[in-house]
Amino acid sequence: MYKTKLSLLAVLVGVVLMGAGCVKSDTSTNTDAVVAPTQGQPSSEPAGGSLPTSAPAASSASEPASKPTDTAPAKSEPSTAPDQPTQSAPVPTPQSTPAPMPAPAPAPEPAPAPKKVSAAIAGFSFQPNSITISVGDTITWTNNDGAPHTVTAGEGSFDSGALSSGRTFSKTFTTAGTYSYVCNFHGSMHGTVIVK
C-alpha cells in the first residue's frame, strides 16, 4: 500500500513537473528558438488537455488528404467513362413527337332503315292514291279486287304486268322523284309515288 501511494505521488509529481516544463517550454518558445519547443510539445503534452483537440484535427486532416490521393486516380478513370455516356445521352434522347390529334371520326349519319310500305288495289283504285316514301323504300301493292289490274309507271320505269286477284307487286325506289303510275286495264286508275 505504501509503495503504491509513493508511486502515485511520483506520478503526480511527474505530471506537475511536466506541466511546469510545458509552461516553461511555452514561455521559452517565445524567447528561444522555435524548432526545439515545437518538437517537444507533442511528446510532453499527451497528459495535457490541449493536445486532444489538435490530435483529432491533425488525424482527420491527414486521412482525407491521403484518401483523395489514392481514390483520385480511380475516380478519374470512371469519371471519364460516365462523362461520355452523359454527353452521348442528349443525342439519343427521343424527340418528343407531337401526338397526332386523332381526327374526330365523323358521326356516321344513321341511315334510315329501308321501309316496306303496303298499298292496296281495291274498288278499282290505288289506296292510298298518293304515297310518300324515302329513297330505298319498297312499296308492295296487293290486288284485293276480283278483277286483274296493273301497276304501270307513266314513264315506263316499272310495270307489274297483270295482277290477278290476290297477287302482289313490289317496287323499290332508289331514286328520288315523283312517279305517276296507272292501271293499263282501267284508264281511270291513277296513283302517285313521291320518293324523297
Ligand SMILES: [Cu+2]
Ligand atoms: Cu285496273
